[in-house]
Amino acid sequence: MPSKKRVHNENASFSFVTVSRAAPRRRLKAVFHDQENLLAEQVRLVEEQRQTQAAAAQTAKVAQEEAVRAAEQSQCTEVNERLNSLVRAVRSAQFTLPEFLLQLIQTNDRHLSSEITCFLDYHGPQFLDLLYSRRPQLMQQYTLNAVRSMGERESILEDCERIAPTICTLLRSICMSAAPSERRDQELVLATAICMLVQARSERSNISQSILCIYLLACGASRSLFEVLHHAGLSSSYSKAVRDLRGLSKARLEKIQALVRERPFMIVWDNLNIPFRVGEQRQDSKDHFDNGTTATLIPLYGVSYGQLSLSMKTPRMARLPLLQFEPGDLLPSPTQVQQLEDVMLWHIEDILLAQFPKLRERFQDRIAAFPHVKQIPVHKTEQHPLPAMHIDESSLDGTMEVLDTIVNTLSLDSDSLKNHGVVICAGDQLSVSLLDKVHDEKLTDNYSQWTEGQLGLFHVKIAGARMVANEYWGTANSLSPWSLWKVNSLLARKPLSAGWKAKALPPFRPIWDLIIQIMLPAHILDAYRRVQQDRDSAAGGKPRDILYENVRLFNRDSLILHAFGQAVKHGEIGVVMTILAHWMVMFRGTGRMPKYADALFECLLKLKHMHPDLREAFLLNWLVNLTSHPDGFKEVDLLQEHHNFWAKIIYNAKGSGRSWDWLGMITVAIFALRDVLRKVKENYKTPHNDHLERERLHTFTAARPGNEFAAPARDLITHGAMYANTARAFKTFRADTRQTVNKGVPKDVDSNDPAAANISITTKT
DNA sequence: ATTTATCCCCAAGCTTGAGC
């Protein structure tokens, strides 16, 4: 026991030693002899004393409590006595007790009523607390009902009917015609009119006007429109609208700042380009791009606060992102190959059944379930957009500035960051690789300690679609009976530029629609018509049917693309990973997409070696679901792109006059374009086109006409698998084997010359 | 030419204190 030890020490040191007259030796010895006994005795005495004191304190305390209890008792009996006498008085006044209480509260006697009002003002909460502690369930039920009835009181018209029945009847008789209109909700007009009248009476009752002015602001109404509607009484003034919006965003930001202190979160950012174009360029007004960055904060699903501690990240020791990898990591594993095959087979069947719903109905119980690997449970993701930053994130400095600004916006310091743990940062390939490069900036804060890059799956999907489109695009205007170009022009769709040689990247939407919506279902339906008997036609010295090979490869690759899109939609993150493992090889095979191939390789290997908790969080939050529908998942970076889309509309509406005019024109065009696109989709959704059948594309044909015009497509998996055989493969992820050797100063050189100090680098083999 | 920020004024509502 520490206390005993302290006693021991104190007593042991309690001896005086005088230098001038030393104690007699024998006496000293005796003391020494007895010292242990003496100490034990002293310890015993001190302990005894302490016990007596404690006992005395205990008795005193008990006595005091006793007294208090007695006092309480007597007070209680006294109070009870008084209460009883009161109740007797009440009864003698011909009241029952409940009657008395209710009447007391409802009394209209001036003085009594005032007292009751005062009582409720000062002791109301206490009174309610007492009621609650007496009958919790009753009070809960009551509160719930009260809140519910408050919520129901939303209809303005109902309130009006109650408060001002005469005016309501009057207005109704004016605006309601005998025959109710089909196209117009007259109640709505009535409610609006009442709101306007009420606001004219008191400018403080302006809820409907406030809502309308926010709406106008979001639509990008001009200031003059605001003026007109405001003076008409339909909306509030422009300055109020701006004030409200500012208040709204301030409140949102405060909410986010509170949120990041109690919930784990991830951040996604993307750059936002707003073109400002002028009709006639002048020295002081030219076309220019405004580069900015928008970010969104997403609370993590399935992770508790502080669970992703910073220690889960292994410290980065080298400039290059070094990875430990084995031969098995270079290709998809056999399980993954099997998974992909299952998924592809399931999708082939699903596409057939989607075209013939009656078939699905008929064989309802015999349709196999989707081969699940690892699915994100259905949940609803919250999203909190952060203020747009006028920073160009596509540079190292910009990325650091973005991170700093976000941390400032969230008012996080190093302590709260430490409490929160690892922050997952999502973005496109460029953002993630920049984030990775920021890691070796030693001078500033070490961002790598608390960030984890997450490759955006939407951009991977775009890359995958481009790969398929470019590989099977063929040559424009060639006579080959099948190529993506051929199909595109047969369907009279908008001419595109694709293929590996094309200068511009193919637009994503049109090629996705072409491949997934139109060609894949058509091919599968056509292939179902035939039983494939031919095997690899290229084997041996047989003549090659290049078109047949192309179509088969295309079917495989587009099916993978389709499976990826579906897996994303349903939150099937296991299948997504499987496909990524395949695409990693296929991107290599193209020879033109090294960045995405590297990014996927790095991403998958990082995931393999990641701390299990962090990996789970990473995977569960790789996709978001804003609707909580089972098929409502989407990629995190797509969400950000959608934000940018809206930001552009709203921001541009408030830009300077020129851009406003310009954007006004564009937005009109966007809707027109979208309508056209929809129409095209509707018309071509189930293309009944016998081109595939006529050309017998899904059959091996030895001497096919037009074969000589077809450009053979590569089997991207085969090509990609060969990449690892090259000398410089994966060089980004391997440590630099060169070592520095100090060879000293050569003898024939002046040793005072610092430039002569020769350190040479040799390669160790 | 238009938006945005700021200042000033006004009206409604709330608080406080005097008078009854």
Added chain:
DNA sequence: GCTCAAGCTTGGGGATAAAT
């Protein structure tokens, strides 16, 4: 303890300078 009015606060509107 109630009523009423003065004073204070808040929110809204309008004008105008600054910015774009």
